[in-house]
Amino acid sequence: MPTGWRRPRAVNNTYIGKLYIGTALLFLVLAGVLGLLMRAQLAVPGNTLLAPDTYNQVFTMHGTVMMFLFAVPVVEAFAVYLLPNMLGARDLPFPRLSAYAYWAYAFGGLAFFCTLFFGLAPDGGWFMYPPLTSRVHSPGLNADFWLLGIGFIEISAIAGAIELIVGILMTRAPGMSLAKMPVYAWAMLVVGLMIVFAFPAVIAGTALLEMERAFDWPFFVAERGGDPLLWQHLFWFFGHPEVYIIFLPAAGMVSAMLPALVGKPLAGHGAIVAALVGTGVISFALWAHHMFTAGIGPLSAMLISAASLSVAVPAGLQVFAWIATLWRGRARVNTPTLFVLGFLFTFVIGGLTGVMVAMVPFDWQAHDTYFVVAHLHYVLIGGVVMPLLAALYYWLPLLGGHPLSERLGRWVFGLVFGGFHVTFFPLHIAGLLGMPRRVYTYDAWVGLEAVNLVSSLGAVALGAGFALLAFDLARTLRRPERPHGNPWNAGTLEWIPSEDYATRSVPQVTSRYPLWDRPTLSEEVVAGAHWLPGTPTGLRETLVTSPAAARLSHLIVLPRDSWLPVLAALGTAGFFLLLTVKWMVTAFAFGVLAIVTTLMWLWHSDRDPGLASASVGEGVSVPVGAHGLRSHSWWASVILVVVDATVLASIVFAHIHVAMRGAVCPPPGAALPPLGTTALGAAAFVASSLFVALAGRGAARATPSRWRGGWLVAAALAAVAGFAALLLAHQSAGLAPRATAWGATVAALLSYLGFHVVLMLFFAAYLGARIGCGLVTPRQRATLENVALLWHASTAQALAVAFVPYAVAAWL
Missing domain, CATH: 1.20.120.80 (Cytochrome c oxidase, subunit III, four-helix bundle)
Structure with a gap:
């Protein structure tokens, strides 16, 4: 791998995954700081710490950073780092695409966050409802930064999804059939497919709203035949599946960690996989769950309510499977286990309040109150952040061989778990007392002083927990690297020693827990006793297997390190952000940079590997490269076509919606x-x-x-x-x-x-x-x-x- 100033050229999953995870955690910290500012503002009535306009920018950026710059990127980041080794592959099939996705996210996300320091941050809420965000009511550039900035962040997420889908289906180790594939890989496969169908809707919506602001095309202007509810339909068709897009990977992590933490196989493996698929499908049927008070009609509300209730069934099935796994094994009381238990407790509460707001009469009362804020955070922090913290403690030895401190970890868990519940449980009460969302202050006589003060004190404890975790991370990662071994006695393949683009062999998989069933597998793989014990072409390679049964298909040559993905990402981010501030010449110069570097990148991707076939061990030869239905790049293009068609379908939906709204x-x-x-x-x-x-x-x-x-x-x-x-x-x-x-x-x-x-x-x-x-x-x-x-x-x-x-x- 390149060193020094050339390191950004690297495209392997280990390097990009580390950068991805680190950057996502940075955005978690930044969003957390904004959250602390909000709680400081609301700690006492009539507070003047933040001006109303500043508060609007802070709470909009808090939600936007959490949802768009932390939650989705962090689940893709962990997948980029973990999945290749967990699947037994040397790397994912499009390393440069992963690098492009990361750098576009990093460049664009950091520049987008910096708008907060210039008074240009969006201030219309992370949901950006028109007409509040129309040119009439938001004449500045604040809303444009959100609309154009989020657009390329979504492009980055879709690029990552394409990489993950093709990688999971086509680069698994021989023998790792779908039935033997780890649950975490199943979760990421479902999530990748959900991104393909959900994210284009918000891309279409942001494009329409930006065209309305730029060209006065009245998509959402009621006086000229438009409808503000059209935005809500497009946004929540993305927004509600997104909740499950970030929950399912966390659930997959729990399913991956529990067997090692309790020493027993996961209970109900097939049922959990079915629950993951079922959750992904049902999540698309309940986008109007957020629109019960918008006047969508009784029949629509009834159907969406039924879908909102039914999605609790597969989630509950997973919870009972995890409880059964804990019951049949012997859980070690360590920090990962504590965070898993904290996740189960917290997520169940979030699920129960989710069932409550799925009931239309209750939602009419609780909608747009702090009850919904509390529910959202119980689902997102309890259902996503706590499993991610468990994952940090569980998988961190892979980075340098050293675990985080167990003693400090218990303090971190106590502060985070206790601080979270002290922060957000009182907000249920505040909501039931009538406190509306998105207000920067309240009067002293309305009876909300105590719950808000307690909530703000809890936020201090929560912040202290994350600060202690950051200290422990910095201390641990500075220690000299050493072999990581298998500290949890896990049964999955990510614990096999692996260097960047290693020439180690690719294992033959015969069960769901290969390291348990064959204790010597790690030594055999490192010694080259399995498939592809070397590099027949002299280049970077990995094996492609059939999607269902994982039979050997062919060998593909992976691209080398390059600056081109970095430059293409810089050009993409620069084009969108500079277009926002109307620096047209500079913006188009960055656009040309993105196009030229992308074409150069593609030009070198389709090349003759020089060999028609290669020996991959045990006297077996396979073709080098493939065409048509067996080609990984062709399937990536198919997924891109689906994304493209979904964007068009969203615009067609907009046309149908406004046509139905008119008299003729x-x-x-x-x-x-x-x-x-x-x-x-x-x-x-x-x-x-x-x-x-x-x-x-x-x-x-x-x-x-x-x-x-x-x-x-x-x-x-x-x-x-x-x-x-x-x-x-x-x-x-x-x-x-x-x-x-x-x-x-x-x-x-x-x-x-x-x-x-x-x-x-x-x-x-x-x-x-x-x-x-x-x-x-x-x-x-x-x-x-x-x-x-x-x-x-x-x-x-x-x-x-x-x-x-x-x-x-x-x-x-």
Whole structure:
């Protein structure tokens, strides 16, 4: 691995995982400091410590940092660090993608947090409800920093999810079938899929709100046919699954730690896996759980309430499985066990109050009071932070061989557990007494003095616990490294010794707890007695196995260390943040940096490894690289297509929502475009896909068609012509995005399609350049296959954009 100033070039999971975890914990500390400021402000009535505007920025940043810069990144960070070894792989399949995801998050997140020191931090709440956040009521740049800043943070999270999904399904050790896969890997697989479907909704929502602020397109303006509730639908379709996106990995960690802590296998392994999948599915059915008081209608409220209650069933199943595991084994009373027990106690309370607010009549009374604040923190801190603290104490020896202090750990647990309950339990009472959320002060005569003072004193104890933990972490990590061994006598593979991009062999797995069933496995793996005992290509490699049974499939060559992911991330973060402050020239310079470095990164990714097959041990040879359905990059492109389609589906939902809100569709003053022109534009897009297919014809032959470049030029011209036809058709119909929300949603659909047309031109130029350089061959055709997939998906989106307005108008 590079050393000194070159260390940021490293892309291996160990290095990136450490940085990821450290940065996420830094944001936890920063959010905690903001939380302490809030509790100091609310400790006594009529306090003037923070001005109202400052308090609004502090509480908005506290929630935003906790949810977007700590909770989701930290679960991906632990996965990047733990999963490769837990799965028996040398690394995840896209190390540079993990590096890009981390650096985009670090650059953008730290710059976003610094807006607090310039009075530019968002102040509309971490939920950013319009019309409060419209240009009329929030004319400054504060809301824009949230909208554009959160956008690229979500891109970072999606990039990490793609890496995790493909890595879990395709780079497990031979023999580690889905039935033998650790529960933690199952949890991260479910979470990765949830991110793919949930996060695009908030990307679409932030884009629509930013377009309303920038161009006066009235998506959320009721006077012009918009609806502020549209934002709530889009935001909470992301926001409520996000609660489970950050809970499920923590639950997976508990399921991974408990067997070692009690010395017995996990009870109900299959039931827990089913509960993880069930929670992920049900979580998408209850986004309007937060909208019972918004007037969504009795039938919708009843169905969402039923879904909100049903999600407690799989969560409860996991709790009983953990209790059964504790019952059948002998728990060691150490710090990880204490935090696991603290998690069980706290999360159960949070779950019970969750059932309470799922009941519509009770929610009407408790909504937007401090009862909901207390419930949220019991779920998030009790259900996420406490398992993460247990994980720190459990897995920290992997970093340098030294555990955290057990004596200090008990003090940390006492301060954190006790301080948490003293802080947040009284807030249930404050909420029932009528204290509303998001207020910076209260009067002395309303009877809230005692509960707020007790809560603030508890926050001091909670902060002291984290300060003591930070001291112990700093002290432990400064000690000289030593072999970590297996201090908990765990049965899972992450405790096998492993260096960065090690040439150690990949184990053959025969059970869920391979280190228990084969005590000598660690020594065998390090000695090279299993698969891939070396490096056949002389490069960094790992094995790919089949998704279900984990049978040997092929070998892939992993990319080398590079500055390109760092520069691409810097360009991405700089583009979004500088665009916010209207430094257009500098912003586009950073955008060009991001595009150029990404293209250079991709150019080197699809390369001929030099070997058609390689021996991986025991006389077995496997292909080097793969194509089509067996290719990891093709499946990553499939996931990207799903993300892209979900963003479009969110904009289509916005169009349907505002169309249903109007008395007629299209509204007065608007009209559907001529069908003939629209059909002509759609036909041009279909033709462009046909031309791309012709350009790819013969890719498997040594002498492909010499007309490939011409077909790509024809495809690009057809796509441009198709978009121009659709744009002209809507302009001839008098499309006026500023006049009505209906016109604005149609314009948003066309804008999204225009973005894809620009991408298609890049695809054609990039693929044409590779063809011209002789880099599209039978053994180097990943670029061709992936470009074709993305191009055909863009054509499908063009057809949707062309005909959705007609379908909606006919339906309504």
